[in-house]
Amino acid sequence: MRIPLALLLALAPPVPLAPADLDSAVADHMEVTGVPGLAYAVVGPDRIEHEGYEGVDGEGTPVDADTPFLWGSVAKPVTATAALLLEDQGRLDLDAPVDTYLPEFASFGADPTVRDLLYQTSGITLGIGTEVSDHYGTDAPSLEDRVAQIAASEPGEPGTHEYSSANYLVAGAVMERVTGDFAGFLRDEVLAPAGMDSALTGSEEARRAGLVPGHRLWWGTPVADATGVDDSGAAYGYLGGTLADLAAFARMQLEEDPPLLDAPSLARAREGAVPVPGSAQEYGLGWRETVLSGTEETVFFHGGAVPGYVALLVVLPERERAVVVLQNAYSMLADMHFQALGLNLARLVAGADTRGPVGAAPYGAAVWGATGVVAVVGAVTLWPGRGRRLAALRAVVGAAAVAAAVLLLSAAGPRPALLWLPDVAVAAVAAGALGAVAAVRAAVTLARRP
Structure with missing residues (x-):
């Protein structure tokens, strides 16, 4: 049984922010991880309540409010919001088969709906997602070629959640077919109304925004050599921008009268609908739902990474707050090494103790x-x-x-x-x-x- 949000808010006493504790957790994290630069914020329904900028970017320039980051899979809840908006406009049916919009996808050995793509229950596998993602430059395969490659792949288990960025790549292709220009639709009808004014959706925008190389780990040392932006990847992971941009998306989750859709629709999108195998999480429309460890509070979150960058967005509806963390270093084998900071800041917002930095x-x-x-x-x-x-x-x-x-x-x-x-x-x-x-x-x- 789900408890109404209004009741949860009434039951959960407000926890005053302790900026010194937040900043101390960040300092400890930077000392343990050696991440060169990061930005973080605690967001309320009306404003950013606390923010910080630490370290330097890949060119040695101090990180500040104008520093862009790539967000990785935190793009997925943004993409799901775009799909909901198209549905609200009567232009997209989430329960229609994918091949309604992409006839070339009829050859796939399952019959997923658009909603299945967003829930990641389509039968598209992690393996094919690895093959079709993270391609850069003029030699990158086209979006159409990647969709064809996914359609020709062997399905996994339709109806069971299997995380694969290929789901959102195909969802982006569906919306490209519906709108004629998904990146343009995203900029004009999602990002701009949400107040994400300097968000970027491709390599040219990244260049104009001043995005510099992120850091990959080479024998434990961060090296600024990650330069790629996938121009077909905004839907699944190559969306980016400043701390204020992602904070605006976080704030929209808390507002009574959000600039896109309405609060109940956004809340339903966040709710877990399918179990995530091997975890206590459930996956919604681009969001994960779970109980934050060390607390008894339900949170909605999504993390993400691309080579050189990692991000985390955590929404704590019972506290009417959200946490945003952007960092400019990453290794796949050290995921929690980096992501632990966002979870620790969320624990502090919930009035709980942190669990300290996580080793690698x-x-x-x-x-x-x-x-x-x-x-x-x-x-x-x-x-x-x-x-x-x-x-x-x-x-x-x-x-x-x-x-x-x-x-x-x-x-x-x-x-x-x-x-x-x-x-x-x-x-x-x-x-x-x-x-x-x-x-x-x-x-x-x-x-x-x-």
């Missing part, structure tokens, strides 16, 4: 483990000597290194691995190359007569 143990184990493998394989490969025992050792170690490198790069895909996990991928390639040399040396030695 999975990332450290992967990158230093892979580097250790390179060292071992290199030592075995280059060790002087041509004895048969050493050759046998080289054969075993070399074959194992090649197999491990092939397994890693084939599981993630060479391009996504190098994009999202550059240091681990480079170490894997180095280990595989050294392993191949070791195997060849072993074969030459063992081929000789004893």
Whole structure:
């Protein structure tokens, strides 16, 4: 049973903001993570109640109110809002099959509706999402080609939530077909009315806004080398802008009279409708619903990342507040290392204690483990000597290194691995190359007569 929001607001005593505690949590996070720059805000229904800007961008310029960030999958609730607006205008039926708008999608081995795309229950898999996302520049496949690639892919389990950015890429293609210019519709009828005045939807807008490279981790060190913007990706992850832009979207979730749709419609969109396997979350129309750990409060949130940037938006309706955090560094294996800050700020807003910064143990184990493998394989490969025992050792170690490198790069895909996990991928390639040399040396030695 859902308790009416008005009753929740009456029952939940207001928690005065403690800016010093918020700022202290941010300082602790920056010290532990080494993130070069970030911006954060606590938002109420009328204004930003507290905000902060720390560190520098990828060119060493101090982060301030004009600094743009990419938002990653926080674009998804914005895209879902655009779909709801088109439905409200009578131009889109969320319960119509996708091939109503994209006849070329009829070849997909399931029959998803537009709503299924937004709930991510369409049968589109994570694997195909990895293949079709994060393409940059003039050589990037077109939106039409990517839709065709998704339509030709093998479905997973329709009706079950499987997170895949390909769902929102197809949803964007549907709205492109309906509007004739999805990016233009998004700018003119969603972003501008919402007060997201400097939000960006593509690489040219990013260039004009002064977006600079974000940071990827190379052996734990943030390096500003992430420069890509996917021009077909605004619907699933390549939306961006300043802290004020995303704060405006957050504020819209709290207003009694929002500039788009109405408060009940936005609240229904946030509500979890399908369970997220393996978690206590439910997924709505571009939103996740869960109970914030360390509290008893229901929150609605979405996080997101692209190479070099990570973002989190958390709405706490019982407190009539939201938390927005934007950061300019990321590694896929250190997701909670970065995202813990937004959750800790939300706990403070809810009157609870923080859980402190989160370490990056999975990332450290992967990158230093892979580097250790390179060292071992290199030592075995280059060790002087041509004895048969050493050759046998080289054969075993070399074959194992090649197999491990092939397994890693084939599981993630060479391009996504190098994009999202550059240091681990480079170490894997180095280990595989050294392993191949070791195997060849072993074969030459063992081929000789004893």
